[in-house]
Amino acid sequence: MASVTREVxxxxxxxxxxxxxxAIMAAALLCLSGCANTPLNHEPGLFSQWRxxxxxxxxxxxxxxxxxxxxxxxxxxxxxxxxxxxxxxKRGVGNRLEEVMExxxxxxxxxxxAEEADYRLYIESTHSIExxxxxxxxxxxxxxxxxxSEHNAIELEARLYxxxxxxxxxxxxxxxxxxxxxxxxxxxxxxxxxxxxxxxxDAFRDLFIQxxxxxxxxxxxxxxxxx
Amino acid sequence: MSxxxxxxxxxxxxxxxxxxxxxxxxxxxxxxxxxxxxxxxRIVNTLKLQTSHPEVxxxxxxxxxxxxPIAVAVLFQRHIYIDESLLGRDDAFLAALLAHGIAHHxxxxxxxxxxxxxMQKAAFKVGGFFVPGLSHGWRxxxxxxxVATSAKQERSADDKTVEYLTQxxxxxxxxxxxxxxxxxxxxxxxxxxxxxxxxxxxxxIEKLRQQLR
Numbered sequence: 001m002a003s004v005t006r007e008v009x010x011x012x013x014x015x016x017x018x019x020x021x022x023a024i025m026a027a028a029l030l031c032l033s034g035c036a037n038t039p040l041n042h043e044p045g046l047f048s049q050w051r052x053x054x055x056x057x058x059x060x061x062x063x064x065x066x067x068x069x070x071x072x073x074x075x076x077x078x079x080x081x082x083x084x085x086x087x088x089x090k091r092g093v094g095n096r097l098e099e100v101m102e103x104x105x106x107x108x109x110x111x112x113x114a115e116e117a118d119y120r121l122y123i124e125s126t127h128s129i130e131x132x133x134x135x136x137x138x139x140x141x142x143x144x145x146x147x148x149s150e151h152n153a154i155e156l157e158a159r160l161y162x163x164x165x166x167x168x169x170x171x172x173x174x175x176x177x178x179x180x181x182x183x184x185x186x187x188x189x190x191x192x193x194x195x196x197x198x199x200x201x202d203a204f205r206d207l208f209i210q211x212x213x214x215x216x217x218x219x220x221x222x223x224x225x226x227x
Numbered sequence: 228m229s230x231x232x233x234x235x236x237x238x239x240x241x242x243x244x245x246x247x248x249x250x251x252x253x254x255x256x257x258x259x260x261x262x263x264x265x266x267x268x269r270i271v272n273t274l275k276l277q278t279s280h281p282e283v284x285x286x287x288x289x290x291x292x293x294x295x296p297i298a299v300a301v302l303f304q305r306h307i308y309i310d311e312s313l314l315g316r317d318d319a320f321l322a323a324l325l326a327h328g329i330a331h332h333x334x335x336x337x338x339x340x341x342x343x344x345x346m347q348k349a350a351f352k353v354g355g356f357f358v359p360g361l362s363h364g365w366r367x368x369x370x371x372x373x374v375a376t377s378a379k380q381e382r383s384a385d386d387k388t389v390e391y392l393t394q395x396x397x398x399x400x401x402x403x404x405x406x407x408x409x410x411x412x413x414x415x416x417x418x419x420x421x422x423x424x425x426x427x428x429x430x431x432i433e434k435l436r437q438q439l440r
Binding site: 066068069070072075076077078120122124157159161163164166 | 257275276303
């Protein structure tokens with residue numbers, strides 16, 4: 001009898017708690033601020049025509065690929081120091097690079113950070129963040145009630161070495177736009193969560209396509225060949 | 228307030244002040260794709276042949292002149308920045324600055340500082356489980372530890388710079404003359420987050436003078 005009474009009395013309380021919880025959830029979802037990413041153009045943008053190309057039959061050099069990733073925040077260089085977040089970011093860039101490397105037959109014998117190799121490819125990957133710093137600060141303080149946007153770029157500079165001699169230089173750049181605003185959940189068509197990652201992968205593709213095109217002349221003395 | 232608490236409070240204030248004044252330099256601002264960048268890269272490519280790992284690449288870049296100018300900034304991921312206002316100088320002068328940057332990188336000075344500050348950070352984080360607030364202690368001790376290690380690192384980098392320059396065929400006193408120039412003109416040096424200028428540079432100049440006498 002006592003348990004039934006307790007249960008009957010708790011129903012209105014439970015209803016009001018449910019209503020309260022629903023209201024809080026709705027408010028939280030509506031007020032959730034976030035960013036919308038839009039990939040923009042690439043230079044030289046070779047990867048868009050590359051997908052259907054014929055099989056590669058050129059040399060496959062013994063290549064060590066060394067990646068130097070960094071941020072350029074409003075023109076100020078920011079390296080990767082000893083913080084877990086930055087270490088993970090560096091690892092993330094490295095993993096993406098390795099995934100893209102697997103798509104290219106010319107990089108069949110390439111390894112990341114290999115100590116001994118006939119050729120070395122040093123890649124400086126600059127994730128540059130550009131835009132209005134003041135507006136971004138104000139926007140951040142107001143929890144993006146005042147929206148702001150950034151024009152970011154992933155810029156790759158590469159130097160190819162045979163022994164100690166620099167033999168070629170390559171570069172590629174990919175741009176994307178980030179818009180920070182409130183009510184992000186009301187604009188699902190603007191969500192493009194992995195845009196920076198995709199832009200980075202396409203920039204790596206642009207870089208490696210140039211290397212693959214140059215391979216017969218640049219790696220003329222290389223011992224390996226594509227199967 | 229007990230005497231102990233007052234003393235502890237003063238110590239905390241003093242440490243905060245020291246941390247603020249410990250030489251954290253202003254960040255440099257890059258000039259992307261500067262016309263003189265190719266010249267700097269050419270000099271770096273000849274200098275790195277004097278190192279034990281000539282196959283390693285260094286990125287030479289140009290920085291915008293600032294109110295408190297930094298002649299050479301040695302930053303993470305093998306980047307060396309030279310102030311734009313110094314690009315009018317001859318190749319030997321730039322070679323001295325770049326050789327110093329290479330010396331810091333070759334001696335793994337960033338990595339050594341990172342290990343020290345990382346261990347410190349971990350210790351404070353563990354301490355934070357027992358003493359509330361202690362986990363933030365690394366914010367105070369981090370710059371202090373970096374400054375404490377940097378003096379020794381600068382001496383070893385100076386020695387290495389002289390070695391690289393001599394091997395590359397430059398005068399033994401080139402680095403000393405370059406240091407005197409940058410100290411006289413109010414320039415500084417930056418390694419990671421720590422900057423050196425004024426008296427810190429003159430002390431190094433004195434030591435180098437005695438060494439090269």
